[in-house]
Amino acid sequence: MAIVELLNQDMKQAMKARDKEKLSVIRMVKASMQNEAIKLQKDALSEEEELTVLARELKQRKDSLHEFKEAGREDLVSNLETEIDIIQAYMPEQLSDDELEKIVVQTIEEVQAQSKKDMGKVMSALMPKVKGKAEGSRVNQLVQKNLS
Structure with a gap:
């Protein structure tokens, strides 16, 4: 609905x-x-x-x-x-940290990101996947953690 x-x-x-x-x-x-x-x-x-x-x-x-x-x-x-x-109450269920971490790692591999210079590439590919299911700041922190 x-x-x-x-x-x-x-x-x-x-x-x-x-x-x-x-x-x-x-x-x-x-x-x-x-x-x-x-x-x-x-x-x-x-x-x-x-x-x-x-x-x-x-x-x-x-x-x-x-x-x-x-x-x-x-x-x-x-x-x-x-x-x-x-x-x-109208938002989709938020992703757990583990689920979000898996999506972040998978996206980093997909775009073949090597360093924090590739942050923009990763975020632009990742945000549509988690739209409404995770806050951008949370996603950003996990991407930075996984790219360092």
Whole structure:
């Protein structure tokens, strides 16, 4: 089932349950997806494009969460944690460190990378394979570790 369809179903349930927080987050995510579709001049996004939007929304909130924690804004931290949990539910299951390590090593062998100079080649081949299943910073660290 497409992510948009799932969001629509959950939005109806949140309306019926009068869950304002969940409803608000779902509406924000749907608006972001609609904006992306308009930007790309499409009627509907592909599943990969939907995942890209979800990942971007999640990353924005995680970055904000980090900033709010540093500033001591606990009132905003709890709201963001709730939003992150709601968005995380629509993301595919994250790869374990072992699974990610195997994919990284396999990709390094595929592109025949020798040193950290080949980092760009490895990352460009690797990111489409793990899109939505692993954070870029985590992938970057593993690639650096395996290239040194």
